[in-house]
Amino acid sequence: MNQFLTKAKILENVEVGPNVFRLTFEAEEVAEAAKAGQFVMIKTATEASDDPILRRPFSIHRVDGKRVFILYKVVGRGTKNLAKQQMEIDLVGPLGNGFTIPEEGNVAIVGGGLGIAPLLFVAQQAIRKGRKEEEILILIGARTSAEFPVVDDFRKRGLKVRTATDDGSAGHHGLVTELMDMEGDWTVMTCGPAPMMRAVAKRCEEKNWDCQVSLETTMACGMGACLGCAVRGKVKHEYKHVCKDGPVFKAGDVCL
Amino acid sequence: MNQFLTKAKILENVEVGPNVFRLTFEAEEVAEAAKAGQFVMIKTATEASDDPILRRPFSIHRVDGKRVFILYKVVGRGTKNLAKQQMEIDLVGPLGNGFTIPEEGNVAIVGGGLGIAPLLFVAQQAIRKGRKEEEILILIGARTSAEFPVVDDFRKRGLKVRTATDDGSAGHHGLVTELMDMEGDWTVMTCGPAPMMRAVAKRCEEKNWDCQVSLETTMACGMGACLGCAVRGKVKHEYKHVCKDGPVFKAGDVCL
Amino acid sequence: MKPKLEVEIGNLHLQNPVMTASGTFGYGREYENFVDLQTLGAIIVKGISLEPRPGNPPPRIVETSCGMLNAIGLENVGLKRFIKEKMVALRRYHTSVIVNILGNTIEDYCHLCEQLSDVNGVSAIEVNISCPNVKKGGVAFGTDAKIVYQITGAIRKKTDLPLIIKLSPNVTDITLMARAAEEGGADAISLINTLLGLAIDVKTKKPKLANVVGGLSGPAIKPVALRMVWQTANAVNVPVIGIGGISSTRDAIEFLLAGASAIQVGTANFINPAVTGEIVTGIHDYLRDNDIKSVSELVGSVILPED
């Protein structure tokens, strides 16, 4: 596995939605090695500061040549610091296991809120793997229409997108799982808030669809060394490690 | 005593010499209250960071209307962080006691290296107090000519400046104290490296000139509360506190 | 309805639980440009000894990661000048004043206590048995439960003022020290004082402090302080006052949740001289926003996992 520690030049770090930023940096090796669903760990403290001490994990939103894109929301100290950086970032990656894009069959991508971040890359790779546009379905849920920073990016690629909002301000008024009314065989890849992923996984179980979930948890090392990123497995007292066994898991392998 | 805690808008933060920056910010109350020789304590950590934890003290270089100027050298973590800030700074000040500009007689200003920072303000105030240009003499020492960021600022004000460099690259080849060959009665105000200030104080003692020195030390609070900024007084086991009793002292009151 | 901020520490009534930690707020007036001193729960002044002390030679402070080491050496104006000058100035404010005391012998502490008991405006006494900086008065007292019991008992006899024993964190089991102080008659326990630390300059190969070792304070020590406060609050029946790295309302609430009846703000005063006033307001707002009627409801209300 190829992983890199590098200082990457920031090409852009701009607000694309309310408190949502898109960070673009140049990191050729990372871009080449990256697979959809993998993540990078970014140092958010300034060079002359020890605080916040831990790197922050962010999914790779997409890659384009040497360029790597991250989509992130400012929620706390680390992301606040990150939003101020304009010169270069110190990152480690790509880390973790990505989504497994099936060789054939339909692919449904179900994103909730900022969980959409890694999913554009999934679509990108599915297309690269020869999947036709009509075999890919994108379902995105959010609280309100203001939280759809990347819908257009999917549409630009000719992909079918259906949206749902809690407040009905765009698309279906309700839950994104209510859009999962497809027929036939699907592989479902999902990322978003835990309750949403639970609902998606449940729907998949009912329909007997393969379901891959991307989990989040606090991380220290990001590479399987600290054992800090444990989540409960299906067996009692069995733990999985998000950074190494995931962040993408088969829905049946973890407690959501 | 009027002291303020304020977030001030940065107007400029630029490199004006090798690793020497000039920071200009808008802080009307501070500008109005400030006296030459006083300082401000600046938070150098980003808003979302606890490190470096302590504020850093910087002399007020000069004021102009609402604007306050700081001249600083990047030497460590705090100043490295400061050099990157472009939006606003969090500061406390003005703090400490300034120079006492005599009502009459000649004023010699002797600066070494970045010790020159507070001295432009001294000249500014001496002129404001009605002192004529010819009653003010500026002597500046540095290792090399590259380290004279503010000489022109004095000259622009019509002040006599004589310089000395260790390497002879500008002005007198030698020590700045060798330029102290004035006749008559002088009040000498000095700021710079300790050995230089010791030499200046010694020369003043020989000539029976009044000598005021501006000291530096590590500080935590900057306002007389922590007692961390002690320097030795002339009596054994007597300590002076730079932030409250100084930073400007009569040369005879402290161990240099 | 306005939430109730008042707290009782033994028979000491405070208008709110926010105090200034000894040695970090001078004698109070140093901060009057930044905090309305009358809004504070109490001002705890720099530690006072019988005779004035010059303190340690410089350097006395050094910055560390998210913290600082200090070896001030308990510099203070001494009891006489404190009473004549500092106390007179402090009396003008309608704020509780708690006097932190230190000595080399049990007799020193007793004398200090006796004399302060008669001073108008002194609301309580906090006994520093934990300062690591001065050989005799420091570590020895605060790290041996028997001596903690002995010294508390001796002082207790000398004063009717509320008596707060301030503990050192440099011990194996903080609850033993707390219980010893309680049994000795303390009205409250405050903790933690600083952790003993060292820093060396790799260029000069010398310790960065003239005193070699110093006391670590600031956000760096907060998790240790919070743990000790929680342990202590579960071990004694007297009120516990939480200290250590408190820099924000959130930090203060953490200590209250862990079982502290009140808190002290130390190093944070240096970073934000207005912080104590902000925390008073912050606690008020937290109570209001969470529909909590009184600070006392919050105290010790941390929710532990069942297992």
Added chain:
Amino acid sequence: MKPKLEVEIGNLHLQNPVMTASGTFGYGREYENFVDLQTLGAIIVKGISLEPRPGNPPPRIVETSCGMLNAIGLENVGLKRFIKEKMVALRRYHTSVIVNILGNTIEDYCHLCEQLSDVNGVSAIEVNISCPNVKKGGVAFGTDAKIVYQITGAIRKKTDLPLIIKLSPNVTDITLMARAAEEGGADAISLINTLLGLAIDVKTKKPKLANVVGGLSGPAIKPVALRMVWQTANAVNVPVIGIGGISSTRDAIEFLLAGASAIQVGTANFINPAVTGEIVTGIHDYLRDNDIKSVSELVGSVILPED
């Protein structure tokens, strides 16, 4: 002339004084993309118990100011899988491997020691008597000098491998524990393990760690660690290995100056996965630039003030 980086820890020869702290470097290979493992002084692996352990429920880590709390709960693959899988992989590198062990009883430790003594490639054993996370195997052993003596003596009889006793900092007098380990037959003392800490979420009112308390590590604790290493190096005759917040060459040198014969890098691996290799180079350059022939000259060479 090339400065000499080799150090001897008892009869353990290391090519340089830089090791990885147990629990922060996995079983070594996790970092092979970032560090040439063969340039390290030694790899100390995650603590191993007789049986595999699942560890604590999540959340297991929480960030604090310049540090982190962990309550991993000593999750590990157990002795059998360690020997069969991890050790086989590690043997391919020509680097000393030190196995950190933990147990619930003295017998556990003895069994572990016995069995590891026969495993090809194990260079030394480090005994974790200090982990605060597991009730039985943790605090109790490491905070009582008598038990430290007893456990060291018992293990000593079971192995000829160099024996390193790793101490807990949560004690009043670290030198008592160090001397007890020395008298029990330890070849070296390593310190510090984590400081016990707590963090509470003010929104949920629950502890941030499922285990409630956890171990504090990182730059925040460096001053405390350095002080304890200095005290210990002055109290025992066996070599001392310094641990605690070491994140840079400068930090490492501080510990060597304070008296550590070697150092371990822990939490810093998470922040900069290449840091151990950088410190090896950094120490080399420091020695060269300061005309110091050998690391051993540096050890304990802090210059104290005369008074």
